[in-house]
Amino acid sequence: MDRSTSTKTVAVMASLEESLRAIVGPQHLRVALEADAVAGVQPGIVVEPATQEELASVLRLSNDAGLSVIPRGGGTKLGWGNPPARAYLILSTSRLNRIIEHVWADLTVSVEAGCTVQHLQDALAQHGQRLALDALWPARSTVGGVLSANDSGALRLRFGALRELIIGVTLALSDGTLASSGGKVVKNVAGYDLQKLATGALGTLGIITRAVFRVHPLPRISRTFSVSTQSFEQSQDVLNAVQDSTLAHTALQVRAAADSLPRVDVLFEGTDVGLGAQEAQLRKLLAPLAKSPSTAWNARQDLWNGSDSAVIAKCSVLPAYIAKTLNAIQRLGTQHQTRWQAVVEAFGIGWLRLDGSPENLISALQELRAQPESKSGSLILLHRPSALPPFDAWGNVGDALPLMRAVKQQLDPKSTLNPGRFVGGI
Amino acid sequence: MDAHILEKLRAIVGARGLITSPEELRTYDSDALTNFRAMPRAVLLPSSTEEVQAIVRVCHREKIPFVARGSGTGLSGGALPVENGIVISLTRMNRILEVDLANAQVVVEPGVLNLDVTGRVEERGYFYAPDPSSQSVCSIGGNVAENSGGAHCLKYGFTTTHVLGLEVVLPDGSLIHLGGKTLDAPGYDLAGVFVGSEGTLGIATKIILRVVKRPECVQTLLAAFPSTNEAGAAVSGIIAAGMLPAAIEMMDNLAIQAAEAAVHANYPNCGGLLLVELDGPFAEVKELMSHVNEICRANGASEIRLAQSEAERALVWKGRKAAFAAMGRISPNYIVQDGVIPRTALPQVLSEIERLGKEAGLRVANVFHAGDGNLHPLVLYDKRIPGQEDAAEKLSNRILELCLAAGGSITGEHGVGEDKKKMMSKMFAEPDLDTMQRVRCAFDPLQLSNPTKVFPRPRLCGEKPGEYVPHPLESAGIADRF
Numbered sequence: 001m002d003r004s005t006s007t008k009t010v011a012v013m014a015s016l017e018e019s020l021r022a023i024v025g026p027q028h029l030r031v032a033l034e035a036d037a038v039a040g041v042q043p044g045i046v047v048e049p050a051t052q053e054e055l056a057s058v059l060r061l062s063n064d065a066g067l068s069v070i071p072r073g074g075g076t077k078l079g080w081g082n083p084p085a086r087a088y089l090i091l092s093t094s095r096l097n098r099i100i101e102h103v104w105a106d107l108t109v110s111v112e113a114g115c116t117v118q119h120l121q122d123a124l125a126q127h128g129q130r131l132a133l134d135a136l137w138p139a140r141s142t143v144g145g146v147l148s149a150n151d152s153g154a155l156r157l158r159f160g161a162l163r164e165l166i167i168g169v170t171l172a173l174s175d176g177t178l179a180s181s182g183g184k185v186v187k188n189v190a191g192y193d194l195q196k197l198a199t200g201a202l203g204t205l206g207i208i209t210r211a212v213f214r215v216h217p218l219p220r221i222s223r224t225f226s227v228s229t230q231s232f233e234q235s236q237d238v239l240n241a242v243q244d245s246t247l248a249h250t251a252l253q254v255r256a257a258a259d260s261l262p263r264v265d266v267l268f269e270g271t272d273v274g275l276g277a278q279e280a281q282l283r284k285l286l287a288p289l290a291k292s293p294s295t296a297w298n299a300r301q302d303l304w305n306g307s308d309s310a311v312i313a314k315c316s317v318l319p320a321y322i323a324k325t326l327n328a329i330q331r332l333g334t335q336h337q338t339r340w341q342a343v344v345e346a347f348g349i350g351w352l353r354l355d356g357s358p359e360n361l362i363s364a365l366q367e368l369r370a371q372p373e374s375k376s377g378s379l380i381l382l383h384r385p386s387a388l389p390p391f392d393a394w395g396n397v398g399d400a401l402p403l404m405r406a407v408k409q410q411l412d413p414k415s416t417l418n419p420g421r422f423v424g425g426i
Numbered sequence: 427m428d429a430h431i432l433e434k435l436r437a438i439v440g441a442r443g444l445i446t447s448p449e450e451l452r453t454y455d456s457d458a459l460t461n462f463r464a465m466p467r468a469v470l471l472p473s474s475t476e477e478v479q480a481i482v483r484v485c486h487r488e489k490i491p492f493v494a495r496g497s498g499t500g501l502s503g504g505a506l507p508v509e510n511g512i513v514i515s516l517t518r519m520n521r522i523l524e525v526d527l528a529n530a531q532v533v534v535e536p537g538v539l540n541l542d543v544t545g546r547v548e549e550r551g552y553f554y555a556p557d558p559s560s561q562s563v564c565s566i567g568g569n570v571a572e573n574s575g576g577a578h579c580l581k582y583g584f585t586t587t588h589v590l591g592l593e594v595v596l597p598d599g600s601l602i603h604l605g606g607k608t609l610d611a612p613g614y615d616l617a618g619v620f621v622g623s624e625g626t627l628g629i630a631t632k633i634i635l636r637v638v639k640r641p642e643c644v645q646t647l648l649a650a651f652p653s654t655n656e657a658g659a660a661v662s663g664i665i666a667a668g669m670l671p672a673a674i675e676m677m678d679n680l681a682i683q684a685a686e687a688a689v690h691a692n693y694p695n696c697g698g699l700l701l702v703e704l705d706g707p708f709a710e711v712k713e714l715m716s717h718v719n720e721i722c723r724a725n726g727a728s729e730i731r732l733a734q735s736e737a738e739r740a741l742v743w744k745g746r747k748a749a750f751a752a753m754g755r756i757s758p759n760y761i762v763q764d765g766v767i768p769r770t771a772l773p774q775v776l777s778e779i780e781r782l783g784k785e786a787g788l789r790v791a792n793v794f795h796a797g798d799g800n801l802h803p804l805v806l807y808d809k810r811i812p813g814q815e816d817a818a819e820k821l822s823n824r825i826l827e828l829c830l831a832a833g834g835s836i837t838g839e840h841g842v843g844e845d846k847k848k849m850m851s852k853m854f855a856e857p858d859l860d861t862m863q864r865v866r867c868a869f870d871p872l873q874l875s876n877p878t879k880v881f882p883r884p885r886l887c888g889e890k891p892g893e894y895v896p897h898p899l900e901s902a903g904i905a906d907r908f
Contacts, residue, residue, distance in 0.1 A: 105662055106768040106799070128668055150610065161609070163618055164587055171861070179861035180854070185766045186580075187798040188835040189573045189622050190842055190853055191880070192862040193586070196618025200610070217668035240528070246551075246642035248706045274710025281707070316608040320528040348529075348608055377608040394612040400602045404614050406868035411861070423613045 013088075016065045017045060023057050024049050028095070036090055038070050039083035040386060046090040052112075052170060052178060052209035055091065059207060060176025062089050063416040069174070070418055071203040073114060073145030076137045080149055080382050081202050082393045085420030093144050096209060099123050101184075108167065108184055110212045113144025124215055132159035132216040136301050144208040150200030153300050154251035154267065157347055159216060162199050168212030169195035171205070174416040178209070186214045197407070204422045205411045219250075219269030225282060226265045226292040232330075235262045236323035239346045241285050242266060243319070247278055252346035255299050256326050258339050265296045299343045303353040304383065311354045311361050312383035317372045319348040328371045336364035348377070358387040369395050394423040427467045427510065431488055435470060435512075438480040443518070445469040454513050457498045457505040458560075462844050466493070466507035473518045475593065475601065475631040482629065483599030485512055485874055493876045494629045496536060496568030499560040501762055502843030504572060504624045504879055514629065516567045522546055523632065531590060531607060532635045536567025540574075543635060552637040555582035558839065559747040570630050573622030575839035577673040577746065580797035581705075582638065584839075586621040593632035594620060597870040607634055619865060624841050625876035627869040641705040644672070645715050646739045649722040650696035650729040654678050654792065657698035658772040660725040661796045664702065665769070667721065669714055674797035675701040675746050680756065681791040681804070688752030691745025694729045700796070701746060749793040750804065757789070757806035759815070761822045764840040765829030769799040775832055779803055779825055786821045788814070800838035801829065827852065842880045851882045860885060 021029050028048040036046055049055040062069050068086040072078065073093050093114030100110040104127035111120055117131070117138035124130050134153035135146045146152075147169075152161045159165065168182035171194065181194035198208055229235045235254045242252055242264075251267035266282065268275050283289055303312055317325045322344050329352065333340045337360050344350030352368075354361055369379040373396050381393040397404070401424045408415070408426045415426075436444045445451060446468050455463045472478045485492045491511040498505055507513050520537035527550050532543055540561040543554035557576035558564055564574070569585045570592070579587075591605035605617035620627050651657040657676050664671065677685065677699045685691055693699055702718050704711045715732065722730055733739040753760040767775050776792065783790040783805075791804040803825050807818035826836045826849055836842070836849045850859060859881060866873070867887035877884070 103768060103770065105665065105770045107665065108768070160583065160587060163615060164583055173861065177857045177861060179858045181858060181862065183835050183853075184833050185768055185799055185835050185838075187575055187584070187766050187795070187800045187838040189575075189584075189839055190835050190837050190846075191850065191858070192865055193573075193618055193622055194862065194865070196586070196615045197865065199615060199618075201614055205614070217670065220668065243530075244551075244639065246639065246707065248641065248710070270706075270710050271713050273713045274707055277709035278707055314610070316610050318529045318608055349610060372608070375608075376606050378610070378612050380612055397613045398603055398606075398611070400604055400613060400616055403596070403602055403616060403868065407614060407616070407865060410864040410868045 012065055013044065013067070016061055016067065019061055020047055020058055023054050032090060038078050038087050041084050041087045043070060043087040043090050045088070046092060048092045048095050050095045052096060052172060055093070055096065055207060055209055056172040056176045056178050058091060059172050059174055059416070063174040063176070063414055066414065068419050069416050071144070071148070071207045073142030074116060074137070074140040076141045077145060077149045077151065079384065080393070081421040083420070084418060091207065093142060093209070100210065102127065104129055107215050108186065108212060109215055110168070110184065110210060111143050112210055113142060113208045115143050117141050117143065117146060125218060128218050129215045130218050131165060131213055133162065133165060134297065143211055147199050147208055147211060148201060148203045154253050154297055154345055157252055157345060158250040163196045165213050166195045166199060166211055167214050169198050169208060170210040171198055172207045172209050174206070174412045174414065179206070182212065184212055202418060202422050204408060204418045204426055206417070220271055221275055222267060222269045222294060223275055223279065224265055224267050224292040224294055224296050225279070225289050226263050226296060227286045227289050229262050229264060232256065232262060232323040232326040235264055238264045238286060239319070239322060243346055245281070245285060247281060251297065253299070254322065254344045255296070256344070257341035258330065258333050262326070265292060267297065300351050303341060303343065303351055307353060307383060309355065309385045310383070311365065311381065311385065311388065313352045313365070313379050313381050315350045315352055315372055315377065315379045317348045317350070317377040318375055319346060321375055322348065322350070325350070325371055329368065332364050332367050336360045338364045358385060358389060362389050362391055365391055397423045427490065431484065431490070432468060434484050435468060435481060438477055438484070439470050439472055443471040443473070445471070454495065454498070454507060454515070457495070457500040457503060459501050459503045459843070459845055462503040462506045464507045464509045466513045467510045469513040469515055471515050471518050475595065478514065478595045478629055478631050479599050479601060481512070481514060482595050482597065486598045486872065489872060489874065491874050491877050494567070494571070494625045496565030496571070497539070497563050499564040500568060500572060500841065500843065501764070502837065502841040502845040504841050504843035504876070506844045508878060516565065519631065527552060527637070529607065530637050530639070532637055534566050534633050534635060536565060536570070536630050536633065538566050540564050540566060540569060543637070547637050548640070551640050553640050554588065554635060555638050556585045556588055559750065566633055566635070567630055570621050570633055571623070571625045572839070572841040575800070577675055577795060580674065580795065581670055581672045586618060588636045589617060589621050589633060590636050591634035592617050592620060592630045594628045594630055596628045597872065597875040605634070624843060624880050626866060626880055628875055641707070643708040643711045644703060644705040644739070645711050646701065646703045646733040646742050647715060647718060648693070648731045648733070648742060649700045649702070649727040650694035651698040651700065651725070651727050652696065654698035654776050655773050656726040657700045658796065660700055660722050660727065661769065663721040663725060664718055667717055669717070671702050671797060672705040673701070673703040674795070676794050676796040677746070677749065678792040680789060681749050681793045684752035684756045684791060685745040685749050687755035689744050689748045691741050693745055696728065701742060746793070750802070753791060753804050753806065757808070759807050759809045761805045761818050763801065763803045763805070763822050763825055764837045765801050765803070765826050765834060766838040767799045767801060767829050767832045767834035769796070771832035771834070772796070772799065775801070775828055778828055782821055782824050786817050788818055788821055790821070795838070798838070799834065823849070844879055847880055847882050850880070
């Protein structure tokens with residue numbers, strides 16, 4: 001909130017807060033604490049509606065009053081994107097946490113946005129199913145949060161990202177409209193696919209209040225194998241060989257760091273007989289192959305351990321350029337005195353952690369971003385230390401930015417939602 | 427349309443790229459849904475992105491509505507011209523521009539035929555997964571517009587799953603790029619919105635497609651059941667056992683008869699035929715197929731056949747893919763519907779369709795993607811019999827209402843187009859449609875690109891995004907801007 005807020009504005013806020021209390025009940029509106037700050041920006045109040053209708057009303061009133069709203073799920077990824085230009089009201093989905101309907105025989109589930117990923121997975125597992133998504137911090141992250149941040153991990157290789165799993169959405173727009181698209185069936189082409197528009201929009205177009213997903217059967221058996229390689233080129237060869245084979249692997253990643261040899265992990269899921277045959281085929285392709293614990297797949301999340309002073313970025317490159325990218329990271333890391341570790345999936349998305357002084361980190365980042373961008377890729381910042389000099393989280397957006405602004409203008413014309421956090425200042 | 431505009435258009439595409447004579451225009455007056463027809467003023471056949479841009483710029487300046495068209499195989503009237511408007515046919519833009527198997531992608535122009543993509547990569551063991559039944563003639567541009575599916579989307583996903591990026595000519599003639607060769611390009615997933623928008627947001631002039639490695643083994647099983655109820659129970663059993671087949675298709679007796687008459691697929695004559703395809707590593711497919719076999723037997727299958735050769739497998743699929751066209755063998759006219767239901771509602775919806783059919787005195791053949799609940803009821807009728815066409819249309823709409831009542835959708839893969847736009851307000855509430863139209867306004871504020879489709883009524887886009895308008899509270903000095 002602006003420190004020089006005028007007396008009149010204070011009056012507007014007081015009157016708004018009273019209206020909001022009437023909607024959600026006095027115990028669900030509170031003054032924001034320091035812990036509620038979003039990337040260093042201190043909001044005024046936190047509101048926790050119980051229903052999507054309440055949420056939409058809170059949003060509409062804030063929008064009418066010209067006050068900015070930061071949607072919040074589990075709060076695990078609030079630092080992603082750029083710091084907000086303004087932050088008055090934290091609109092929390094924590095009480096919108098019901099699983100509305102799990103139709104296991106149809107392989108679909110409808111869920112409210114504030115439900116944690118783990119709670120959803122536990123419910124699905126009772127019927128031998130799962131949302132085929134390995135999100136970060138599932139015990140705390142919410143359905144709405146992972147969708148807005150478009151978070152997915154290694155399982156994407158087989159099951160696609162959230163855009164392939166979400167089949168319906170309800171959004172609260174800043175004018176209070178509750179709009180749905182898609183539906184409850186997996187196959188459906190009626191109307192525009194707003195669920196894809198909302199996925200990865202970082203809450204800047206509307207607040208996701210409900211989502212419908214297609215779910216998958218839980219695997220009967222999973223096995224992980226790893227192979228140590230001598231160089232990034234050799235890792236790339238392993239990735240290429242597995243990807244170009246007829247193996248039906250579920251995930252395939254490289255773990256690399258400044259000071260250790262790269263390892264490639266392969267995940268198989270299926271039946272006992274099927275996996276036996278696949279293992280035999282993999283052994284012909286790669287040697288020496290070792291069985292690994294499934295914790296190999298936590299490597300992405302482990303990048304965040306003790307990362308207060310580190311930078312974590314998501315890099316997207318062509319699958320064939322993984323080794324070249326890792327070589328560039330190695331070279332720039334040495335040059336700018338930053339230690340690094342990375343987890344890169346075979347489909348070309350990697351997570352990179354850099355440790356070093358803020359000055360070194362910023363100079364390394366500037367040069368690093370040029371690497372993927374020169375090959376039609378991208379590097380976006382997910383986590384930054386508070387001392388890092390300003391650095392745009394998103395990089396080059398390309399020639400569709402004016403259209404993105406037009407979409408934003410249509411759905412959130414007053415820029416009430418998450419102002420300034422998204423691409424191009426949206 | 428003034429002659430000078432036609433001259434401008436002729437200058438862009440040359441005399442051979444402009445069609446204006448009524449006889450030739452008639453070819454373009456409908457897509458494969460022939461009960462909707464409209465005469466365009468001109469059809470243009472551009473050969474490049476620049477020509478498409480130049481045409482669209484003229485349309486934008488002169489406020490002439492235009493409709494993009496691929497192969498014209500659509501089944502919802504999506505490529506129906508606007509009367510006296512322009513049709514932009516993309517058939518001449520049919521080059522495969524780039525094959526990059528190291529990154530499992532292919533870049534194509536919109537006029538490339540679906541099957542030709544697989545044709546270019548199959549030698550290296552890859553294929554393009556979306557496989558609408560019309561895949562030998564339909565174009566990728568059309569597939570993008572409709573977000574086409576096919577029998578194998580149960581496992582592999584739809585067109586939208588396989589489109590990585592697009593070059594798009596917006597309705598004002600500007601050129602933009604959505605998505606790209608790498609995943610998760612920063613910004614909104616506008617490629618996700620564009621695919622399936624039925625030509626209402628602009629024209630795709632280049633498409634980056636993802637291709638998929640062919641599995642080690644594919645097996646196809648045919649199982650004959652006394653009726654679709656038992657066949658449906660077997661499908662539930664397969665899903666409950668935690669399997670995700672590459673495809674599960676079902677046909678009822680009328681559909682079997684038609685397919686037999688048309689292509690002699692050698693289907694067993696039964697009340698409900700199930701076609702189950704599994705793919706993957708050989709050992710796993712073999713093991714799971716024996717489970718499928720057991721489940722089918724347990725649910726009363728009288729005959730089970732596993733295709734023994736690639737030729738047998740191809741024949742099984744030929745029968746299924748020819749099913750629509752085969753209706754011509756058993757009925758002079760038919761309407762194809764494309765409703766979707768939650769799969770569990772299948773027995774109840776099918777018996778209701780049967781009841782409604784009897785009530786209307788019409789036969790309904792059922793061919794459907796049973797794995798994902800996409801029904802293709804074919805309402806058979808004879809146009810020459812007075813009143814039958816009307817009755818068939820009514821029945822057909824009643825079936826869609828049934829799908830909606832069961833929690834489904836009015837279209838699984840054919841699109842809304844002209845045909846089902848009136849049903850949209852039965853599926854969506856006004857705020858839903860209004861929000862979609864707000865997105866459309868961002869792409870096409872003048873509503874020139876296929877303007878009359880998808881939505882039941884137009885929405886004015888109002889003021890174009892422009893300068894900041896102070897809020898009344900602000901003007902009154904009650905609030906400040908932060």
